[in-house]
Amino acid sequence: MYVNGRECSIVIKTDIGEADIPYSYESVREAVSLIEEEISVEGSGMRRACRKRGGAEGCVITPLTFHSAPLLLCLVMGALGKPLYVSDTKNVYQYRLNLLPMEDAAYFDLVQNRSNKGDKAARRLYERCRVKGFELRVMRDEAVKLKIDICGEKAPVEYPCIDEEENEAGERFYGDRVFYNINGKEYKNIYGVTLSVNKTDGVRAELLIKRALENGGDLPQNIEEMSMTALLLKDKHLRRRFGIFKVTLKRLVLISDETAVEAADSVIGPLRYYAAGPIQTELHSSEDSLL
Numbered sequence: 392m393y394v395n396g397r398e399c400s401i402v403i404k405t406d407i408g409e410a411d412i413p414y415s416y417e418s419v420r421e422a423v424s425l426i427e428e429e430i431s432v433e434g435s436g437m438r439r440a441c442r443k444r445g446g447a448e449g450c451v452i453t454p455l456t457f458h459s460a461p462l463l464l465c466l467v468m469g470a471l472g473k474p475l476y477v478s479d480t481k482n483v484y485q486y487r488l489n490l491l492p493m494e495d496a497a498y499f500d501l502v503q504n505r506s507n508k509g510d511k512a513a514r515r516l517y518e519r520c521r522v523k524g525f526e527l528r529v530m531r532d533e534a535v536k537l538k539i540d541i542c543g544e545k546a547p548v549e550y551p552c553i554d555e556e557e558n559e560a561g562e563r564f565y566g567d568r569v570f571y572n573i574n575g576k577e578y579k580n581i582y583g584v585t586l587s588v589n590k591t592d593g594v595r596a597e598l599l600i601k602r603a604l605e606n607g608g609d610l611p612q613n614i615e616e617m618s619m620t621a622l623l624l625k626d627k628h629l630r631r632r633f634g635i636f637k638v639t640l641k642r643l644v645l646i647s648d649e650t651a652v653e654a655a656d657s658v659i660g661p662l663r664y665y666a667a668g669p670i671q672t673e674l675h676s677s678e679d680s681l682l
Contacts, residue, residue, distance in 0.1 A: 399417060400504040401451055402502040403501060424445045447501075466496060467522050468672050496590075515548065515550055516547060525537060530582065531566045574617075584601070599664075619638050646665050649661045
């Protein structure tokens with residue numbers, strides 16, 4: 392989940408609406424390639440090349456919040472229909488969204504602001520961006536984070552917007568509020584999972600599960616269905632917003648057991664699975680439980 396970037400303000404623009412992405416780390420930049428001179432028949436001498444502007448590339452890492460989760464999960468997974476947006480209500484997206492990791496996701500625009508003192512030249516607009524892969528990380532005692540790998544068709548342009556975007560904090564989902572069910576049984580020895588999806592030349596998905604070793608309670612090699620449900624719970628403040636999203640994976644095949652074999656005590660060991668079946672995400676913000 393590490394990215395060689397910096398904290399900045401990111402705004403996502405879609406045909407549904409706009410949303411600022413809270414506490415983002417990003418490495419989005421202009422994609423540059425070279426047009427090289429063909430070599431001579433003799434194959435000697437210095438080859439010349441010129442710079443070619445070729446769109447955008449990079450990634451954005453952000454925690455999922457009540458406001459950002461519906462839009463971001465729609466972008467990275469892909470939805471067959473559009474969610475119904477209701478303004479000035481607690482339920483920002485009223486209906487459940489059934490999402491699948493599709494190779495052809497929707498286009499979006501990205502506004503990048505790396506300025507700390509209102510410098511308009513530091514703001515850039517990347518048009519017609521797409522998601523070429525993503526990583527969903529759910530760990531105990533950490534916020535649920537999403538890494539989005541982005542590619543774009545157009546070179547960035549300056550975005551001289553007058554308004555200064557405020558990085559919205561949002562109410563985050565946390566890994567200690569996640570329930571894991573495997574083949575109809577709840578597992579409480581799972582410390583976190585990382586779902587990695589690559590959409591280049593088809594959709595390929597892998598799941599890394601970190602679990603505490605237990606006698607007789609280890610995870611099976613073949614998993615017919617696994618679900619993880621993240622909750623944004625209400626607290627004593629009745630006006631606190633809340634939401635739920637659930638990821639269901641089917642036909643998981645064990646690739647490797649990466650647990651350290653030299654450890655004598657109880658350890659947290661990772662298992663790597665290949666997702667051979669469909670992946671589905673349900674997301675809503677009502678009181679109905681998905682458990």
